[in-house]
Amino acid sequence: MDYRQSDEKSEKISEILKRVYDWLERTDRSEKYNQQLYKSSEKIQEKETKKRKVKFHIIILEDLLNEMTEKVKEKAGIYEIEEYRALIDLNYNKQCEEDLSCEYYIIARLHSKDKVIECYSDSQHSSYEIECAHYSYESSFNLPVPIFFIEGIKDSILSIYKILNRGVLKDIDEKYDSIHIKTAAFMNPNNSTKENLEIKISKNFVRSNNGRTNVEITWNFLRPHQSY
Numbered sequence: 001m002d003y004r005q006s007d008e009k010s011e012k013i014s015e016i017l018k019r020v021y022d023w024l025e026r027t028d029r030s031e032k033y034n035q036q037l038y039k040s041s042e043k044i045q046e047k048e049t050k051k052r053k054v055k056f057h058i059i060i061l062e063d064l065l066n067e068m069t070e071k072v073k074e075k076a077g078i079y080e081i082e083e084y085r086a087l088i089d090l091n092y093n094k095q096c097e098e099d100l101s102c103e104y105y106i107i108a109r110l111h112s113k114d115k116v117i118e119c120y121s122d123s124q125h126s127s128y129e130i131e132c133a134h135y136s137y138e139s140s141f142n143l144p145v146p147i148f149f150i151e152g153i154k155d156s157i158l159s160i161y162k163i164l165n166r167g168v169l170k171d172i173d174e175k176y177d178s179i180h181i182k183t184a185a186f187m188n189p190n191n192s193t194k195e196n197l198e199i200k201i202s203k204n205f206v207r208s209n210n211g212r213t214n215v216e217i218t219w220n221f222l223r224p225h226q227s228y
Contacts, residue, residue: 053163055197058208058215061156064149065108065185065213068119071143072110072132076117083111084187090157093178104154109135119143121150157183160206160217180220187213 069084086108105122116135121128128150130143161181194211205218 050163051199051201054160054201054206055199055208057156057159057163058197058199058206061153061183061185061215062210062213064153064156065187067149068108068130068143068145069110069187071145072117072119075132075141075143076115076134078110078112078115078117081110081112081189084185084189085109086183086185088153088157088183088185090154090181090183091178092158092181104150106130106150106153157181157217161219164201164206165219178221181217182219183215183217185213185215 065084065086069081072078073081086106089103089105091103103123105120107118107120110117110119117132118135119130119132121130128147130145130150131140132143133140158181161179189212191212194209198209200207204220205216207217208215
């Protein structure tokens with residue numbers, strides 16, 4: 001009788017232990033799932049935060065380019081711009097000072113109904129000045145812009161790069177001599193602006209489209225003595 005009772009108690013204890021182990025296993029799986037869910041949620045939030053910051057600086061860049069367009073229209077006596085294209089090259093290397101801010105080159109071409117005007121600025125020949133010329137005949141003028149205008153264009157592009165490549169600028173080693181960041185912008189003023197800015201972010205480029213303006217920013221590392 002005692003043996004039977006002892007066996008029954010052992011079975012009950014075994015059942016209780018089994019339920020406890022099952023519960024612990026389910027709890028462990030649930031905790032792991034919650035951890036994975038939390039990490040996934042963190043990644044999504046981080047991605048969305050980066051995207052919001054990138055959008056902010058793209059809008060600043062678009063506003064600066066639009067401001068330059070308006071100044072060209074005023075200076076050249078153009079009523080309406082039909083198309084606008086801009087190319088901006090930035091080159092950062094180890095020899096540069098604060099924030100590795102160095103060489104830049106900006107060229108923009110504006111098309112009106114009967115005129116084409118080309119404007120340019122670069123760090124070697126016309127630093128912090130924008131010179132414009134009528135494409136079809138010899139007639140040029142300087143665009144009156146403050147020094148911080150060019151800096152604003154450079155900073156907006158560099159800020160986008162830094163958001164997506166945190167710390168990389170200061171980690172250029174002997175393998176790579178510099179970083180080349182290229183920005184291409186196209187605007188058609190006749191198109192309407194979309195309510196939400198479309199943006200695509202990849203490993204080495206950003207593309208945006210608001211219906212009126214398209215912007216693409218790409219970057220790559222340059223080896224010593226390699227040109228861009």
